[in-house]
Amino acid sequence: MAEMSFLPAADAAGTPAARIAASLAARSGFDPATKLRLMVSGLQVGWLPRAHAGILRGMGGVLGPDERLADGTAAVALLPGRDDFNARSAALQxxxxxxxxxxxxxxxxxxxxxxxxxxxxxxxxxxxxxxxRFLGLLTFASHMNGIVDGGMGAQPEGGPALWISRRSPAKAVDPGMWDNLVAGGMPHGSDPLATLVRECEEESGIPPDLAQGAQAHGVIEVLRDLPEGVQWEQVYVYDLLLPPGFTPHNQDGEVSEHRRVGVAALLAIMSAGAMTVDATMVTLDALGRRGWLGAGHRA
Known part of the structure; x- marks a missing residue:
C-alpha cells in the first residue's frame, strides 16, 4: 500500500490526521501467510486466500499443487494445463x-x-x-478528485473544496459510502484515461471534452483483506479542476448523492471512516499535493 507521508506520524491522537490514519489502518490489514500467490505461466496474477483455495479444489482441475517459494510464501498455479487465452477465459467464466x-x-x-x-x-x-476479489486478482481502477479551487484561507463557499459522491445503497461493494467524485474499475481492453472519461460521464455527467483535461498524478496500490477475498488494486489518480458553477449529475444510477465539501468537512468524513479506503487515499493524496491538509486542520 502506498505510504501516506503527508499524514504526520507524530500527530496528536484525536486530530483529523490521526483519526484518518487509524481508520485506514483498521481497514487495511493484509496477512500473506493466509494467502497463496496465484500464478499463471510463472507470473503472479493474484493473492488467493487459502480458504478460497479449499473451495476451488473441491471443484476439480482449477488449481495445481501448492509450491513453496524461496521467500517463504506459497504459490499455486491457476488452471494448469490450459495454455491459451481462450481456454483459460472459458474455464474462468x-x-x-x-x-x-x-x-x-x-x-x-x-x-x-x-x-x-x-x-x-x-x-x-x-x-x-x-x-x-474472491480470487484475489490484481485489478485496476481510475479515481478522480473533482476540485473547486477558490483560493486558500476562505470558507468552503469561496475556498478550496472537492465534489464527492455517495455510492448507491444497491452497490455490491461499499454500498452507501462516500467516494471520489468519479471512481471506476478498469475493464479488459480499456486504459486509465479512457476508463476515467467514460466514468466521468456516467457517474457525474462530466462531458468528455472537460474530462479529457484531468491531470494524472500517479498510482496508489491497495492490498488488503476483505470478507469477500482480497482487494489488490492499482488506482490511477487524477485531479480535475471544475468550473465554479458546475454541478454533477449521475447518469447510471450508481451514485445516490453528490456533495461539494470544504477541506474541514472532508477531513471529518474521512475521520469517521465514512469514505472508502481507496477514495480516502486518493483524497489525501490531493490534499497533500495541494498543501490543503493544514488548511483543513485550522478550519
Whole structure:
C-alpha cells in the first residue's frame, strides 16, 4: 500500500490526521501467510486466500499443487494445463458462474476484467468482475478528485473544496459510502484515461471534452483483506479542476448523492471512516499535493 507521508506520524491522537490514519489502518490489514500467490505461466496474477483455495479444489482441475517459494510464501498455479487465452477465459467464466450459483461471489456485473500480472502486460485470460476479489486478482481502477479551487484561507463557499459522491445503497461493494467524485474499475481492453472519461460521464455527467483535461498524478496500490477475498488494486489518480458553477449529475444510477465539501468537512468524513479506503487515499493524496491538509486542520 502506498505510504501516506503527508499524514504526520507524530500527530496528536484525536486530530483529523490521526483519526484518518487509524481508520485506514483498521481497514487495511493484509496477512500473506493466509494467502497463496496465484500464478499463471510463472507470473503472479493474484493473492488467493487459502480458504478460497479449499473451495476451488473441491471443484476439480482449477488449481495445481501448492509450491513453496524461496521467500517463504506459497504459490499455486491457476488452471494448469490450459495454455491459451481462450481456454483459460472459458474455464474462468464457467468457474465464476459456479461460484455465483453456490453463493461464493455476489454482484454479478457482466463485465470482464483482465487476468494479468501488470497493466502493461498481455492478459492471460479474462474473468467476470464479480469473481476478481474472491480470487484475489490484481485489478485496476481510475479515481478522480473533482476540485473547486477558490483560493486558500476562505470558507468552503469561496475556498478550496472537492465534489464527492455517495455510492448507491444497491452497490455490491461499499454500498452507501462516500467516494471520489468519479471512481471506476478498469475493464479488459480499456486504459486509465479512457476508463476515467467514460466514468466521468456516467457517474457525474462530466462531458468528455472537460474530462479529457484531468491531470494524472500517479498510482496508489491497495492490498488488503476483505470478507469477500482480497482487494489488490492499482488506482490511477487524477485531479480535475471544475468550473465554479458546475454541478454533477449521475447518469447510471450508481451514485445516490453528490456533495461539494470544504477541506474541514472532508477531513471529518474521512475521520469517521465514512469514505472508502481507496477514495480516502486518493483524497489525501490531493490534499497533500495541494498543501490543503493544514488548511483543513485550522478550519
Amino acid at each position: 464457467a468457474l465464476a458462474r459456479q461460484l455465483a450459483d453456490t453463493g461464493h461471489v455476489r454482484g454479478w456485473r457482466d463485465e470482464l476484467f483482465a487476468v494479468t500480472p501488470a497493466l502493461d502486460a498481455p492478459a492471460v485470460a479474462v474473468v467476470e468482475r464479480a469473481a476478481a
